[in-house]
Amino acid sequence: xxxxxxxxxxxxxxxxxxxxxxxxxxxxxxxxxxxxxxxxxxxxxxxxxxxxxxxxxxxxxxxxxxxxxxxxxxxxxxxxxxxxxxxxxxxxxxxxxxxxxxxxxxxxxxxxxxxxxxxxxxxxxxxxxxxxxxxxxxxxxxxxxxxxxxxxxxxxxxxxxxxxxxxxxxxxxxxxxxxxxxxxxxxxxxxxxxxxxxxxxxxxxxxxxxxxxxxxxxxxxxxxxxxxxxxxxxxxxxxxxxxxxxxxxxxxxxxxxxxxxxxxxxxxxxxxxxxxxxxxxx
Numbered sequence: 713x714x715x716x717x718x719x720x721x722x723x724x725x726x727x728x729x730x731x732x733x734x735x736x737x738x739x740x741x742x743x744x745x746x747x748x749x750x751x752x753x754x755x756x757x758x759x760x761x762x763x764x765x766x767x768x769x770x771x772x773x774x775x776x777x778x779x780x781x782x783x784x785x786x787x788x789x790x791x792x793x794x795x796x797x798x799x800x801x802x803x804x805x806x807x808x809x810x811x812x813x814x815x816x817x818x819x820x821x822x823x824x825x826x827x828x829x830x831x832x833x834x835x836x837x838x839x840x841x842x843x844x845x846x847x848x849x850x851x852x853x854x855x856x857x858x859x860x861x862x863x864x865x866x867x868x869x870x871x872x873x874x875x876x877x878x879x880x881x882x883x884x885x886x887x888x889x890x891x892x893x894x895x896x897x898x899x900x901x902x903x904x905x906x907x908x909x910x911x912x913x914x915x916x917x918x919x920x921x922x923x924x925x926x927x928x929x930x931x932x933x934x935x936x937x938x939x940x941x942x943x944x945x946x947x948x949x950x951x952x953x954x955x956x957x958x959x960x961x962x963x964x965x966x967x968x969x970x971x972x973x974x975x976x977x978x979x980x981x982x983x984x985x986x987x988x989x990x991x992x993x994x
Contacts, residue, residue: 772822864904
């Protein structure tokens with residue numbers, strides 16, 4: 713049985729070195745004398761509408777400045793294409809629906825390019841790995857060992873539906889990773905599932921907590937555990953020019969080292985960047 717936990721806690725912010733990168737990028741406002749790298753239409757001419765959760769290290773937004781990996785990517789993508797960013801922050805679970813309903817051109821953050829998502833939104837080539845992990849104090853990597861126990865998860869995670877199908881644990885579904893992680897820290901929740909990079913970031917902030925993360929072992933029902941999580945940029949469907957522009961930007965930034973630089977800026981390990989050949993780039 714699924715139990716939904718609602719939380720009104722504010723989302724945490726994480727800018728770290730992101731502001732430095734943005735200054736180096738020179739801002740992202742559209743300019744009349746700017747020549748875009750790619751040609752494509754957006755929902756509002758001259759504007760790139762972005763929707764994302766305030767969820768470090770993937771995306772943050774404070775005082776009009778985007779941070780986190782996707783935030784820095786969107787900043788450069790908008791600048792290179794002479795667009796002014798317009799940002800809406802909302803919980804992760806609302807990102808795909810917002811893009812699907814054409815309330816935003818692009819969305820993040822840390823979203824996997826699943827077949828189900830591909831039916832309703834556009835998907836890009838993958839960018840970096842972000843495998844599912846169990847977080848807790850000495851967490852077990854084997855899902856079957858949580859039979860009859862409580863597992864926390866967050867609205868919008870692609871493995872939630874499969875966990876419900878598995879049905880052997882009591883799922884506690886949170887609106888935000890902040891709320892779930894707060895319960896993990898306090899001991900109110902024994903274990904939760906989270907993207908590995910999100911877990912790495914959060915645990916690094918509380919080194920004395922005794923918390924750790926372990927990759928989820930492959931499972932015949934929760935097939936999301938059977939491969940490395942891969943992230944992409946969701947965007948409006950049936951806009952092939954936008955898909956091509958995003959893929960061009962991802963490939964270019966991968967090749968010239970910009971993506972590696974962003975990973976360094978937001979303090980993520982360099983080895984999570986997916987190689988060009990594996991990402992389907994020539």
